[in-house]
Amino acid sequence: MxxxxxxxxxxxxxxxxxxxxxxxxxxxxxxxxxxxxFLGANGAxxxxxIKILCGLSYPTSGEISVAGFDVYKQREQLxxxxxxxxxxxxxxxDLTVFENIRFYGGIYGLSKEVIHRKADDLLKxxxxxxxxxxxxxxxxxxxxxxxxxxxxIFHNPEIVFLDxxxxxxxxxxxxxxxxxxxxxxxxxITIFVTTHYMDEAEYCDRVSIMVDGKIEALDTPAKxxxxxxxxxxxxVFLALARTATNVE
Amino acid sequence: xxxxxxxxxxSKRYGSVQALKHINLDIxxxxxxxLIGPDGAxxxxxFRLLAxxxxxxxxxxxxxDIDIVGDYKQIRNLLGYMPGKFSLYQDLSVIENLExxxxxxxxxxxxxxxxxxxxxxxxxxxKDRLAGNLSxxxxxxxxxxxxxxxxxxxxxxxEPTTGVDAVSRSEFWQMLKSLKSKGITIVVATPYMDEANxxxxxxxxxxxxxxxxxxxxxxxxxxERKLYAIKSDDNYQCLLDxxxxxxxxxxxxxxxxxxYTDVRKEFSLxxxxxxxxxxxxxxxxxxxxxxxxxxxxxxxxxxxxxxx
Numbered sequence: 001m002x003x004x005x006x007x008x009x010x011x012x013x014x015x016x017x018x019x020x021x022x023x024x025x026x027x028x029x030x031x032x033x034x035x036x037x038f039l040g041a042n043g044a045x046x047x048x049x050i051k052i053l054c055g056l057s058y059p060t061s062g063e064i065s066v067a068g069f070d071v072y073k074q075r076e077q078l079x080x081x082x083x084x085x086x087x088x089x090x091x092x093x094d095l096t097v098f099e100n101i102r103f104y105g106g107i108y109g110l111s112k113e114v115i116h117r118k119a120d121d122l123l124k125x126x127x128x129x130x131x132x133x134x135x136x137x138x139x140x141x142x143x144x145x146x147x148x149x150x151x152x153i154f155h156n157p158e159i160v161f162l163d164x165x166x167x168x169x170x171x172x173x174x175x176x177x178x179x180x181x182x183x184x185x186x187x188x189i190t191i192f193v194t195t196h197y198m199d200e201a202e203y204c205d206r207v208s209i210m211v212d213g214k215i216e217a218l219d220t221p222a223k224x225x226x227x228x229x230x231x232x233x234x235x236v237f238l239a240l241a242r243t244a245t246n247v248e
Numbered sequence: 249x250x251x252x253x254x255x256x257x258x259s260k261r262y263g264s265v266q267a268l269k270h271i272n273l274d275i276x277x278x279x280x281x282x283l284i285g286p287d288g289a290x291x292x293x294x295f296r297l298l299a300x301x302x303x304x305x306x307x308x309x310x311x312x313d314i315d316i317v318g319d320y321k322q323i324r325n326l327l328g329y330m331p332g333k334f335s336l337y338q339d340l341s342v343i344e345n346l347e348x349x350x351x352x353x354x355x356x357x358x359x360x361x362x363x364x365x366x367x368x369x370x371x372x373x374x375k376d377r378l379a380g381n382l383s384x385x386x387x388x389x390x391x392x393x394x395x396x397x398x399x400x401x402x403x404x405x406x407e408p409t410t411g412v413d414a415v416s417r418s419e420f421w422q423m424l425k426s427l428k429s430k431g432i433t434i435v436v437a438t439p440y441m442d443e444a445n446x447x448x449x450x451x452x453x454x455x456x457x458x459x460x461x462x463x464x465x466x467x468x469x470x471x472e473r474k475l476y477a478i479k480s481d482d483n484y485q486c487l488l489d490x491x492x493x494x495x496x497x498x499x500x501x502x503x504x505x506x507x508y509t510d511v512r513k514e515f516s517l518x519x520x521x522x523x524x525x526x527x528x529x530x531x532x533x534x535x536x537x538x539x540x541x542x543x544x545x546x547x548x549x550x551x552x553x554x555x556x
Binding site (some may be wrong): 038040041042043074140141142164167168169170171172173175178179182186196197198200203221222232233234237238241242 | 257285286287289383384385407410411412413414415416418439440441454484487500502503504542545546549550551
């Protein structure tokens with residue numbers, strides 16, 4: 001992690017839908033290569049904030065830059081420099097493994113040669129060469145998730161946003177997935193991740209916890225546990241989230 | 249009545265995928281039983297078979313003395329089923345959904361209010377809202393009310409807590425405990441290993457097979473090796489280094505530590521310590537810890553996959 005380089009800068013981010021304030025004055029920065037956990041109960045406002053950071057929705061107010069690009073004026077450049085993966089949407093089920101890679105590579109403007117070379121490396125690394133021409137729908141969930149992550153960082157983005165990437169995945173595969181995350185972070189890619197698994201919160205360099213649209217806590221897992229006099233992140237989370245009044 | 253479930257040699261295949269492989273399982277009447285396993289393990293298939301929505305290829309099951317194939321109509325009356333995917337009518341209101349399910353089972357809401365009262369009061373303020381406009385936690389509560397409105401003896405819950413935050417999850421388990429006190433047999437599927445401890449007994453299931461059935465306590469008591477939690481300034485590098493260590497049996501990230509088992513029965517921790525020191529690790533902490541259900545699941549599933 002390079003603490004001198006901030007790839008996400010958020011200052012006083014507000015987002016309102018009518019009378020409802022979904023994001024209430026969020027301020028934080030994320031360093032290059034950092035694994036940043038973005039936690040909060042359902043309805044706390046996580047998805048709203050992620051959409052803004054990905055250039056898919058305008059904030060109501062605030063100064064926000066992602067990968068050096070302004071979220072009001074430079075959304076197209078921003079999108080080219082980030083990756084995104086969620087459990088709900090990741091790969092096209094009725095395309096093959098290679099077709100998905102080619103599609104994403106093409107979207108991000110990589111040349112045919114680069115796509116072929118990188119696809120070979122990727123399939124070798126994931127031990128998926130035998131599945132190159134298989135449809136995504138025929139793969140086990142664990143393979144899909146690992147492939148989806150690799151595709152999300154195929155164009156070597158500054159930042160990758162992971163929205164509950166490991167839901168429902170078996171515990172061994174979940175850890176293999178985190179191996180990929182650590183490896184990407186070491187390679188300088190910033191990881192912005194949401195999860196409902198509190199043990200995964202421990203794997204993050206820093207964690208923020210949102211309650212009712214505000215960031216109520218932001219620090220390293222060790223410091224948060226100390227501050228809340230808690231044995232693990234689950235207790236920290238419950239102590240904060242139980243104060244919530246927004247029920248989606 | 250006896251509302252236990254006995255499953256014998258149950259198998260189901262979809263095309264080339266063997267979803268369930270000769271499952272044998274007995275669930276006691278009035279038990280809170282957990283099916284613990286990842287996506288693709290076969291939990292949903294097992295529920296659909298028990299709910300008489302699929303026919304088994306081989307084997308069968310009974311609830312009390314009622315057969316799931318021959319007496320499927322009786323089964324449907326004594327069973328409440330909450331599928332994993334929200335399956336209420338999104339364009340009906342909360343109260344309309346509940347009335348619909350009551351009518352289908354030829355009963356009335358008022359006659360069954362004692363059964364659902366504690367859950368119903370939490371969603372009653374929203375009774376005229378369309379079900380499609382409810383939050384995740386509220387949908388879950390409505391689905392539970394609809395599954396309970398005909399006073400079933402057996403309740404099947406397919407991943408009721410998946411994608412639900414930690415607070416709502418703990419509330420949901422509170423509701424299950426109070427339902428259990430009414431004598432209902434409850435079978436709940438979950439991919440969250442920590443929820444196993446909230447069940448009386450659990451089956452660990454993966455790839456269509458049951459790895460183990462027991463109380464959560466006995467499952468952890470049967471863990472075969474000594475388990476150590478290791479912490480360093482750089483846990484990820486420590487993980488990579490331990491994978492290269494000649495005596496490593498298994499090493500996994502586990503919250504703020506790594507969980508390590510050694511291939512040897514007797515060994516000196518100092519050896520592990522000095523190996524890691526030679527790799528440049530600072531502030532090492534190594535301590536013996538008790539395994540949890542997740543440790544057991546990983547040990548059993550890697551064994552089943554032939555990694556050991």
